[in-house]
Amino acid sequence: MAVSSSDHHGSNEPEPSDSLRTFGAVYQGFRENAGFTQESLAPEIRYSRDFIASIEQGRRFPSKQFIDRSEDVLNACGVLHKAARPLTRKRGLATWFRQWAKLEQQALSLLTYECRLIPGLLQTESYARAVFMDQLPPLDDAQIDIQLAARMERQRLLWERPNSLYGFILEEHLFLRRTGGNDITRELIDHVLNIGRLRNVEIQIMPLVRKTHAGLHGPIRLAETPEHEWFGYSEGQESGQFLSDPKVVATLQKRYATMRTQALSLEDSVSLLERMRGEL
Template sequence: MADGTGGAGAPGCGGGEPEVSDSLRTFGEVVKAFRKRARLTQEQFAPRVRYSVPTVASIEQGRRFPTHEFVERAEEVLDAFGALRGAARHLSRQPGLASWFRQWARLEETAVSLHTYECRLIPGLLQTEAYARTLFVNQLPPLGDEQVEAQWVARAERQRLLRERPNTAFSFILEEQLFRRRTGGAEVTRGLIDHVLELAELRNVEMQVMPQVRERHAGLDGPIQLMETPENRWLAYCEGQESGQFIHERKIVSTLQMRYARMRSQALSLEESLNLLQRM
């Protein structure tokens, strides 16, 4: 998936090459205009927003997606009358997100609940930077440094959802082998497990592990993502290596809901799942 959840571009494993975005260039020009209005050079502005000069330059040139923290700090430092926040809301998150995943990513921002089953990679919402960068640098065809950076920035932006939407219920069912594979090595895996355990402490996050030995498994057809919209409508998303399928047909969504519900009963309980991760 390209950057929905896992690999280079979407939710789980496949690749999506970052694309240049006109909205990023426009946002960069707005930042530059307010910076010059404040009579600040990039060298003076960078430490005030706690970012490096090259990072500020990349954002102003439209080559880097601004983080939420950058937007907020720049808004305050430059006294931008809310213009930067407004402009940031209209940014197309093209860099780091595969084209087939963007619609789902936009809907995530307002979802009432999100359910994810993954058997290939740790979902993007749960990844550490070290784990994610391991995926990016092993992507084929290879990505350039700027592309890798864009991938990570897009992923880190999505991860804000877990903490900034406390009323959204997040449910994850993860195969045990995803942790035992040791992607990136033992240290990366230890950091990943610590991170997942920390996120599992959030009241709006439920984490279950599907054990390696399971005679009956309702998820053998592959990963599942389910979403409940503010209108209480359910949608689904499934992804292959170079494509994604947005599903709104009620019959198919109902089938996927049925499978996910069965997997919840087949996976380890919440307490058992956390105990297993702690033992790892």
């Protein structure tokens, strides 16, 4: 899942969710009732004090092993196992991404700038499979199938939420790289052009040669909630940050707005994609 950069710089833990907070409160109650501090409990269950603190704060997903050991030491009579049942993981999505994926499903506006690879919401099945097959350490076939299914499921948002706005700014080189080969790239461009015809989707291409560029800090994702609050998301190699600090989000909004003026227009973006498609 994700982390609020305003509160937890450098951490990979998720921002607390209601279900994780509830489990954490139950766990803390059993720990205190059994007469343990976080420090004294740590060696008994062979987990660190920091790990226990993260569980109680709702910032970590408790593993079955953690719950099993805690049940025995805290004499919880199965209550911890029952409390953990609602904490189901969403298969196929990275842990740090799940909170953002949940927000995606409710967003009134979802804005994405990407400079590394085609965003998941725009990928074809062939392109996504090529990306998953290149992962290191390698994924097995079952893992690829699970992640592929989750990615394709997310894309239903574009059609099922016609009143939500989806904006994308994509670097030209993402298509020039030809990930997976010419055939996959040709299919990808056709797919992106088709999605771009939806009334609630705007796709702009940032040209390869560009004197000024407001996106040099990296990818940007912004989402507007039904309550008209804005949040951001930033993803790294093995972690993600859920950005809730209004100052940080405002900065990302300014960068994205500037990039919209720097990228090609919607019409010129279509023309460029069609030209690249013809050159394959």
